[in-house]
Amino acid sequence: MKIGLYFGTFNPIHIGHLIIANHMAEHSDLDQIWMVVTPHNPHKQKNSLLDDYHRLHMVHLATEDYPKIKPSDIEFKLPQPNYTVNTLAHLQEKYPTYEFSLIMGEDNLNSLHKWKNYEVILQNHEIYVYPRAASGEIDGQFINHPKIHRIGAPILELSSTFIRESLKNGKNIRPMLPPKVWEYIDHNLFYRK
Template identity: 55%
Template sequence: MRVGLLFGSFNPIHIGHLILANYMAANTTLDTVWLVVSPQNPFKPSSSLLHEFDRLHMVRLAIADNPDLGVTDIEFRMPKPSYTIDTLTYLKERYPTYQFVLIMGEDNLATLHKWKNYEQILDLYEVLVYPRPGSAKAPEPIRSNPKIKLVPAPLLDISATFIRSCLKEGKSTRYLLAEPVEEYIKAKRLYQ
């Protein structure tokens, strides 16, 4: 089974994430896409992060009706901050018959050379890259690596930061969030 891995804080998960994950599952050679909820990104401060179990629950709510998508909390049991190569290694040990494929935006590809053991990632894993207009180009030889595949996935210019700001200011997030996620946020008064 070919499993695409879309890593993220999902703070909160929004329709941009869902459209991207669904597109990758439906329009590439992947059998499924797992959303990997990251407790802490090594490149971002954790101060604005909602508790990891709330973020995990919101992802579950958002994808509940889509059999092509899954979610994993594998990084919750790993040292923090979590590094992609360690997660990939752990997943490969746990699911030896699965072929894991990394999904990332062009902005992350441009900084891949700063990631822990990035050469090993490129040696062992295919990487599907979706467009991020305005992002810097990845340096050579990363950009021309045969494991890198550009996928013309649709992209909405929506950020979790913008959504958190709307929630804090009491503005509508209708159509930005899956309905069950929006209801959960309102019920628990999150991001206020």
Template identity: 55%
Template sequence: MGNIVTDILAPKTNLKLKIGLYFGTYNPIHIGHLAIANYMVEFTEIDQLWFVVSPHNPHKKKTNLLDDYQRLEMVHRAVDEDDRFRVSNIEFTLTKPSYTVDTLAYLNDKHPEYDFKILMGSDNLENFHKWKNYETIIENHGVIVYPRPGFDKTKYNPHPNIQLTNAPLMDISSTFIRSAVRDGKNVRHYLPHKTWEYLEEMNFYK
């Protein structure tokens, strides 16, 4: 099981390599997450994408959120064989509740050789102005947005550091998968195969 991402890429030029940070609880990670991640590294400026697994917020009810390291393991099993992707548990070690701007400050200090970009769905973009120090994130890092169902980018006039993409719409959610598992449905093709095997082995969400 991996720890905080370190020493992943060696810069090939004087330009900083661009790392896309894809935050999520991944409860569980599914093919929709991977499709978006694949688009980001192939069709945007991103050189590599890090799946940043969000820890349980101690100030919120846990409900059906799996243990932090169980979710981390599912993501590792999903992407470890793809060199374009990495998995990070960086927020497990930071003060909770964790804020993206604080995570970025830590990563900038630890990895000055990288240029970090935030990846988010258009549903999060609509509430981005409520994030802690969101102006700092935009100005110092920039945001790359993938569309969610119902989003009309023609009606949105973003900041020049916010890039709207034409990534495919993925109308699939972890909530749907958890519900289907509870109902005894076979969800094997909604998940990366090794993740599905782990989910079945551990009887998660049943």
């Protein structure tokens, strides 16, 4: 089975994440997409994150009607901060018959050379890249790389940061969230202050 790993803090998960995940599930050779909820991204401030459990629960709510998309808390059990290369090694050991690939935006591909042991990742895993409106110059070594596949997913400029800021300012962002995620955020008054 070929699994696409879509990493993120999902703080909160929004329709942009779902559209990309579903597009990868339906328009690539990946069998399943695992939404890997990152407890602590080395590049983000921990204190800006909603509790790990709440973010994972929102991913469950958002994906329950999509059989090819699964939430994953695999990184909750690993040492922090999390590095993708370590998570991939752990998953390969735990699921030796699965083939794991990464899903990332062009902006992340642009900084892949800064990732810990990125050569090891590229040697052992394929990468599925979706377009971003502003991704900058792609590093030459990644342009025609045989393990990097560009997937023509819709370009969505929607960010969790924008959603959090809008909620804090009392704006209605309901259309940007899966309905059950909106209800959960609204009921718990998340991101209001």
